[in-house]
Amino acid sequence: MSARINHAAITSDHYATNARFYQALFGMTTGKKSLPPARAISIGDGYVGMTHIPRRDGRTSGLDHFGIEVDDIEDTIARMKKFDPELDALKRPPIRPYAAYSAHDPDTNIFDLSQRNIGFQKDVYADNSESDRAQPRTISHIALRTRNAERCAHFYAEVFGLPLLNRPSDGNYYLSDGRVTLVVIPWKIEDYHGQDPARTGLDHIGFKVESVDQVKHDLEFLIGENPHMRGRALGYGSEGAERLKLFKKCPLGCHHFTDIEGVYIDVANGEAQ
Amino acid sequence: MPARVNHIAIASDHYAINGKFYESLFGMKPSSKPRPARSVVLGDGYVGMNVIPRREGRYSGLDHFGIEVDDLEDTIARIAKFDPSLHAVKRPPIRPFAAYSAHDPDANIFDLSGPKMDKKDVYAENNWTQARTISHIALRTRHAERCAQFYVEVFGLTPLNRPKDDNYYLSDGRMILMIIPWKISDYYDQDPARTGLDHIGFKVESVDAVKRDMEFLIGENPHMRGRALGYGSEGEARLKLFQKCPLGCFHLSDIEGVHIDVAEGDLN
Numbered sequence: 322m323s324a325r326i327n328h329a330a331i332t333s334d335h336y337a338t339n340a341r342f343y344q345a346l347f348g349m350t351t352g353k354k355s356l357p358p359a360r361a362i363s364i365g366d367g368y369v370g371m372t373h374i375p376r377r378d379g380r381t382s383g384l385d386h387f388g389i390e391v392d393d394i395e396d397t398i399a400r401m402k403k404f405d406p407e408l409d410a411l412k413r414p415p416i417r418p419y420a421a422y423s424a425h426d427p428d429t430n431i432f433d434l435s436q437r438n439i440g441f442q443k444d445v446y447a448d449n450s451e452s453d454r455a456q457p458r459t460i461s462h463i464a465l466r467t468r469n470a471e472r473c474a475h476f477y478a479e480v481f482g483l484p485l486l487n488r489p490s491d492g493n494y495y496l497s498d499g500r501v502t503l504v505v506i507p508w509k510i511e512d513y514h515g516q517d518p519a520r521t522g523l524d525h526i527g528f529k530v531e532s533v534d535q536v537k538h539d540l541e542f543l544i545g546e547n548p549h550m551r552g553r554a555l556g557y558g559s560e561g562a563e564r565l566k567l568f569k570k571c572p573l574g575c576h577h578f579t580d581i582e583g584v585y586i587d588v589a590n591g592e593a594q
Numbered sequence: 595m596p597a598r599v600n601h602i603a604i605a606s607d608h609y610a611i612n613g614k615f616y617e618s619l620f621g622m623k624p625s626s627k628p629r630p631a632r633s634v635v636l637g638d639g640y641v642g643m644n645v646i647p648r649r650e651g652r653y654s655g656l657d658h659f660g661i662e663v664d665d666l667e668d669t670i671a672r673i674a675k676f677d678p679s680l681h682a683v684k685r686p687p688i689r690p691f692a693a694y695s696a697h698d699p700d701a702n703i704f705d706l707s708g709p710k711m712d713k714k715d716v717y718a719e720n721n722w723t724q725a726r727t728i729s730h731i732a733l734r735t736r737h738a739e740r741c742a743q744f745y746v747e748v749f750g751l752t753p754l755n756r757p758k759d760d761n762y763y764l765s766d767g768r769m770i771l772m773i774i775p776w777k778i779s780d781y782y783d784q785d786p787a788r789t790g791l792d793h794i795g796f797k798v799e800s801v802d803a804v805k806r807d808m809e810f811l812i813g814e815n816p817h818m819r820g821r822a823l824g825y826g827s828e829g830e831a832r833l834k835l836f837q838k839c840p841l842g843c844f845h846l847s848d849i850e851g852v853h854i855d856v857a858e859g860d861l862n
Contacts, residue, residue: 334607378821379832379853380787381655382648411778411786414827423786425778429700429736431786468701510683510697518683518695518703519652520790553650559686564651585651 324397324481326501327369327449328388328419328433329463329526330361332380333582336373338549340364342581343371345543345550346536347458347528352445356418363418365445368500369460370419384523384584387463387503388419388433389481397434398422400480410434418444426476428467430522458536461529461589462502462573467521470494470507477503491572504571515563525568525585533576536588540578552579552586597669597749599769600641600720601660601691601705602731602794605648606850609634611817613645615849618811618818619804620726620796625690625715635690637716638727640768642691656791656852659731659771660691660705661749669706670694672748682706690715698744700735702790726804729797729857730770730841735789738762738775745771759840772841783831793836793853801844804856808846820847820854 333339340362343349349364349371356363361374376382391397401408401424410424413433420433421441435442467473474494477483483496483503494505508521530536543550555577556565568577574587606612613634616622622636622643634645648654663669673680673696682696685705690713692705707713735741742762745751751764751771762773776789798804811818823845824833836845842855 374785376654376851377785377829377832378823378847378851379655379793379836380785380851381653381790383651383653385785385788409778411781414783423778423781425786429776429789431778431788508701510681510695510703513695514683515686517646517649517652518658518697520657520703521701522653522788525651555650561649564649568651579650583648583650583652 323392324483324498325368325390325437326387326463326483326498326503327390328372328435328446329369329460329523330372330374330385330387330433331580331582331584332374332376332382332385334376334382335581336362336375339581340371340373342543342550342552345547346539347530348456350445352418352443352448354444354447356416356444360416361418363445365449366459367456368449370445370449371460372419382582384526386423386431386433387465387523388435390435390437391481392436394421394434394436397480398424401476404476404480418442419446426467426473428469428473428521430465430467430473457531459529460501460526462504462527464504464506464524464527464571465522466506466508466519466524468508470505474505477505488572491570493571502573504573506571512567513563516560516567525571525574525587527571527574528586528588529591530588531590533588533590537576549581552581553583555579596664597751597766598640598662599659599731599751599766599771600662601644601707601717602641602728603633603644603646603657603659603705604848604850604852605646605652605654605657607648607654608849609645609647612849615818615820616643616645618815619807620798621724623716623722623724626719627715629715635715635717637720639720639722639724641728642716642720643728644691654850656794658695658703658705659733659791660707662707662709663749664709666693666706666708669748670696676744676748691717698735698741700737700741700789702733702735702741725799727797728769728794730772730795732772732774732792732795732839732841733790734774734776734787734792736776738773742773745773756840759838761839770841772839774839780835781831784828784835793839793855795839795842796854796856798856798858801856801858804844817849820849821851823847
């Protein structure tokens with residue numbers, strides 16, 4: 322039972338530009354056989370695939386869900402049911418490049434489930450499972466802010482066998498698949514004094530990079546080349562300062578910015594674990 | 595303890611034009627004291643709508659709703675009595691509506707406002723009548739029954755005696771807070787949507803007039819076109835789920851993509 326946290330999905334009105342942002346700044350690449358151009362754009366870092374979804378009517382934009390690849394989906398669903406019989410999974414239409422099922426944790430955070438090596442995966446997800454290509458900038462962590470963080474951490478540990486990392490106690494739970502860390506942060510409305518409370522759910526993604534300074538240089542260069550590559554302003558005004566302060570509490574990143582969509586990204590040198 | 599469900603907030607990159615959409619199509623009135631760099635604040639004489647510029651790290655779309663109460667301290671005590679793990683946070687005084695923000699047992703966020711506080715913007719002026727008004731706010735959440743109990747016990751909202759369809763309809767006498775059970779099994783053939791606010795509904799004098807007005811508006815200003823509903827198999831599945839709400843008979847979206855349904859007459 323070796324689960325891999327290897328999928329993140331962002332919904333956006335600017336999905337095409339946003340995918341370009343990750344390609345340009347982090348060197349993520351598209352698959353050899355991409356899905357039809359009217360659908361989502363999937364790019365990968367050799368391990369994690371990131372799907373940029375055109376936002377549909379009635380849906381919110383931003384970090385939408387993540388995904389876990391397992392050896393045996395049926396066994397995983399049985400383990401979910403054993404953890405809590407009220408938890409459910411839903412089979413997905415076959416056109417999806419990654420998800421065979423969608424499911425949710427005890428706090429209703431949605432994740433996709435995929436199974437490797439059965440010829441199901443498409444696009445960049447097929448390439449990622451074939452190659453494990455190495456590149457200098459890769460996704461290191463996905464942060465989830467949720468109300469019952471302890472129970473959700475137990476869920477991911479027990480159902481997916483993700484070990485809890487032994488980090489200094491800061492109230493968060495750090496679960497690793499050996500490469501990517503799932504950070505489960507307790508959501509408390511008291512954390513939002515001085516800013517609008519954010520709903521529970523995915524909070525940010527983090528990258529491990531060869532040089533944070535180089536990322537800063539590259540970002541400046543990209544914005545000069547293409548003004549659409551500028552993310553959102555962080556830390557402005559009293560409310561912006563509060564939002565940034567809360568974001569910076571994640572100890573896995575040391576430089577903070579957003580993508581075009583406004584999704585929080587933090588980066589750090591070297592291994593996130 | 596007559597609570598009023600009278601605030602809704604939408605976060606959007608297109609917040610200014612989205613405000614214009616509600617002004618144009620539903621006749622909502624903007625604040626007489628606008629603060630141009632902040633949210634667009636509109637009202638229908640009862641419900642105030644804040645269209646908020648989406649900030650970094652935040653989601654767009656329907657963001658939260660708000661309830662006005664007679665006694666804030668008593669309400670916070672009732673929340674804590676219902677479930678001691680539920681909390682409220684005091685808000686900065688610049689907010690036109692919210693004195694506190696709080697959450698229900700499923701962590702759905704709502705603002706709390708007291709009637710005697712120094713309200714601002716349209717919330718200080720919201721006392722006129724107009725033909726098109728917000729009739730309901732729909733919340734899709736996993737523990738719908740418990741959340742419905744929460745809003746009944748804490749706010750004294752009245753459960754309406756409607757034909758049984760698994761939803762909970764809670765009324766403040768004018769507005770309905772509709773609580774729909776979220777089930778992942780409802781999302782076959784479409785991407786599962788997260789829990790939270792689902793859509794808003796308007797009571798109008800004539801659905802046909804709304805349709806005509808919408809066509810006219812798009813002709814006048816192409817930016818007034820909302821998102822296409824019902825296209826493709828996934829769009830069809832989304833629309834079918836949306837259409838299960840029995841309080842609306844015509845379905846559209848605003849510029850941001852927020853689902854809106856409209857119907858004629860009083861829903862209470």
